[in-house]
Amino acid sequence: MRNRSSLSLHIPQPKYRPGEKAEFSYVNVPKAGTVERPPSDAKAQNITSLAYSLIRVLDDEGNAVGSWDPKVNVEMLRKGLRAMMLTRAYDDRMYRAQRQGKISFYMKSTGEEATSAAYAFALERDDMCFPSYRQQGLLIARGYPVFEMMCQCYSNARDPVKGRQLPIMYSSRENGFFTISGNLGTQFPQAVGWAMASAYKGDDRIAAAWIGEGTTAEGDFHHALNFASIYRAPVILNVVNNQWAISSFQGIAGGEQATFAARAIGYGLPGLRVDGNDFLAVYAAAQWASERARANQGATLIELYTYRVEGHSTSDDPGRYRPADEGKSWPLGDPIERLKRHLIALGEWSEARHDALNTEMVELVRETQREVEAIGTMEGGARPPLGTMFEDVFKEVPWHLRRQREQAGG
Amino acid sequence: MPAMNMIQALNSALDAMLERDPNVLIFGEDVGYFGGVFRVTDGLQKKHGVTRCFDSPIGEAGIIGAAIGMSVYGLRPVVEIQFADYIYPGYDQIVSEMARIRYRSAGDFFVPITIRTPYGGGIFGGQTHSQSPEALFTHVAGLTTVIPSNPHDAKGLLISAIESDDPVIFLEPKRIYNGPFDGHHEKPVEPWPKHPMSEVPEGHYTIPLGKAAVVREGADVTVLVYGTMVHVALAAAKEAGVDAEVIDLRTLIPVDIGTIVASVEKTGRCVIAHEATLTSGFGAELCALVQEHCFYHLEAPIERVAGWDTPYPHIFEWDYFPGPKRVADAMRRAVEA
Ligand SMILES: Cc1ncc(C[n+]2csc(CCOP(=O)(O)OP(=O)(O)O)c2C)c(N)n1
Numbered sequence: 110m111r112n113r114s115s116l117s118l119h120i121p122q123p124k125y126r127p128g129e130k131a132e133f134s135y136v137n138v139p140k141a142g143t144v145e146r147p148p149s150d151a152k153a154q155n156i157t158s159l160a161y162s163l164i165r166v167l168d169d170e171g172n173a174v175g176s177w178d179p180k181v182n183v184e185m186l187r188k189g190l191r192a193m194m195l196t197r198a199y200d201d202r203m204y205r206a207q208r209q210g211k212i213s214f215y216m217k218s219t220g221e222e223a224t225s226a227a228y229a230f231a232l233e234r235d236d237m238c239f240p241s242y243r244q245q246g247l248l249i250a251r252g253y254p255v256f257e258m259m260c261q262c263y264s265n266a267r268d269p270v271k272g273r274q275l276p277i278m279y280s281s282r283e284n285g286f287f288t289i290s291g292n293l294g295t296q297f298p299q300a301v302g303w304a305m306a307s308a309y310k311g312d313d314r315i316a317a318a319w320i321g322e323g324t325t326a327e328g329d330f331h332h333a334l335n336f337a338s339i340y341r342a343p344v345i346l347n348v349v350n351n352q353w354a355i356s357s358f359q360g361i362a363g364g365e366q367a368t369f370a371a372r373a374i375g376y377g378l379p380g381l382r383v384d385g386n387d388f389l390a391v392y393a394a395a396q397w398a399s400e401r402a403r404a405n406q407g408a409t410l411i412e413l414y415t416y417r418v419e420g421h422s423t424s425d426d427p428g429r430y431r432p433a434d435e436g437k438s439w440p441l442g443d444p445i446e447r448l449k450r451h452l453i454a455l456g457e458w459s460e461a462r463h464d465a466l467n468t469e470m471v472e473l474v475r476e477t478q479r480e481v482e483a484i485g486t487m488e489g490g491a492r493p494p495l496g497t498m499f500e501d502v503f504k505e506v507p508w509h510l511r512r513q514r515e516q517a518g519g
Numbered sequence: 520m521p522a523m524n525m526i527q528a529l530n531s532a533l534d535a536m537l538e539r540d541p542n543v544l545i546f547g548e549d550v551g552y553f554g555g556v557f558r559v560t561d562g563l564q565k566k567h568g569v570t571r572c573f574d575s576p577i578g579e580a581g582i583i584g585a586a587i588g589m590s591v592y593g594l595r596p597v598v599e600i601q602f603a604d605y606i607y608p609g610y611d612q613i614v615s616e617m618a619r620i621r622y623r624s625a626g627d628f629f630v631p632i633t634i635r636t637p638y639g640g641g642i643f644g645g646q647t648h649s650q651s652p653e654a655l656f657t658h659v660a661g662l663t664t665v666i667p668s669n670p671h672d673a674k675g676l677l678i679s680a681i682e683s684d685d686p687v688i689f690l691e692p693k694r695i696y697n698g699p700f701d702g703h704h705e706k707p708v709e710p711w712p713k714h715p716m717s718e719v720p721e722g723h724y725t726i727p728l729g730k731a732a733v734v735r736e737g738a739d740v741t742v743l744v745y746g747t748m749v750h751v752a753l754a755a756a757k758e759a760g761v762d763a764e765v766i767d768l769r770t771l772i773p774v775d776i777g778t779i780v781a782s783v784e785k786t787g788r789c790v791i792a793h794e795a796t797l798t799s800g801f802g803a804e805l806c807a808l809v810q811e812h813c814f815y816h817l818e819a820p821i822e823r824v825a826g827w828d829t830p831y832p833h834i835f836e837w838d839y840f841p842g843p844k845r846v847a848d849a850m851r852r853a854v855e856a
Contacts, residue, residue, distance in 0.1 A: 120569045213643040264834035272834030275645035291647025293577060326576030356553035357574045430553045498835045513827045517838055
């Protein structure tokens, strides 16, 4: 007889649940500037430690330190700050609009603004982005008018996608922003394919994609890494690890056993783990990866370590599954506050200017909202014409859809 | 008997089965501690333990593939796919594997799995929270496809699904989780407790798979519906002033052909309505069956009312949804033809 012990099934559990006092002492936060920046053509197998460390540039005093400091000009920093502040003001306003029944749904990116905004500055204008639904900061930083974004959320007559999609499912070819899917993860292999096409054509453009850590459990995430590795596709693959996927903590996506950046190692890709609330660190990592991609050295996987400050969406109630004050003890701070401190430390910003900019952003959003609501909201006003419902299913409207359009009275 | 809404009734079915059979276990995205985004598994982890009801990674292929492995070991997994719109990454595991394992092994292996998933429109969910993909399952040999329309049936059918030795796709019409929505979106929905079918017995009971229910007897026209459309059809019959016989199919495959034929032979007319897109929808199959079995009794062309052949458009929710007016018009056409 074999001497066998009985097995038991492991079910990962987060450290803290509602009613418990959360703290993040288990999160290892290295001092800013302590991780060395290798040359961007380093061999992936020589830099695997980057997948387990945390690239940080901004220290607690707001100084940019260490070899990852991208040494960017102050003008860009101020633009980055503005983009993040506008994103936050926009999110707040749209969240309220949903609560007032003017739009059907909303998703905020509060606390995660740097993971999108910084990319708008690290990428070229004609590089292509394949975002998830939480990268509104990218569109804003690329200068897409808030007016258009809002019309999309209101599904009104000026909605660029003609009322067809849920709020936040933007699309803008002009801004290199691929149409958002509600089905998680699909954009990841698509970004790789776009990048392969750029290489096929002998162009110099690269692609970038974003995915939540929860979604790395989908097959599409792994297909993307595999294709990117095999064909050395010029693409930056970002995992936004905001710790939560609706109610599931990152352990349910496999974060207990390895970091998400470390997923790169088995595919022979470099994996960088980055402080996602540090605008400069995100920018620096994106720049490293884009330099590498443009030099035909292929893809990089970047884990942007951050925290989802708000609920998953307007349909969510995070108080049911995580301590209400968990976010307060998040050790990486707030991306806007941290960039502000840096600019002040440089002598290029002040609390007064910050407040003034904040007021300006809030006003801009409020003013735009007035214009947009004058056109139409969920509750009424001008909508796209009914007949448009039957367009774009195919390039031409076939007979059966023409017939249905008639029956629908459109 | 306690009055329950559909969510509570489904929860009660799962609770009863966890209690009764240690081989039953539940997993899916957000179903554990949180209790599911629609709260169908609320409290089950706390009551039955973390290994009986737990969160899965976001990977539908993994969920269904793992369920197959578990069921081969002898468990009876009940998995939740958060929205039917998100079942597609798991479609290969469903179609090529789950549906055919009994057949390809000549009965050597079988996979008693229940896949629960909320489906259907009416919640302003846009194209990825509104689809009705039932025909993608009824078209696959080896899948039992079930759609309840009220709390009492939901519980009894879910228990039958879990006890079935074959895989079951259990589609839950999310628009009627909280009340029997009849398509009149401008009016508030009556909550379930006012409806007789909200009386749900405690404990274990079953409603047989493969049996339809005649929810309204009538002489003029047979109406074949399931899910939310049962309530829409009842409202439409009233508004059209037509003495319709409304049949709630409850199980799509195997469909209760006896009940359908008996009714159409009596009325000589037939209207079929579903939310799913018209072309190649389950209505096409029903239409074919009715003409095959009842051709010489038919006095009018069979009418189909369905979602338009477009993706579900966010802002045109009510122009898309086949509401009571469209169904009533079809009933009148069928009766007047
Ligand atoms: C294929 C698929 N499965 C499930 C869902 C439902 N869903 C929407 S968002 C979400 C959580 C995603 O979490 P994560 O990837 O971590 O991104 P985050 O929301 O945290 O930014 C789930 C399960 C979906 N949209 N698509």
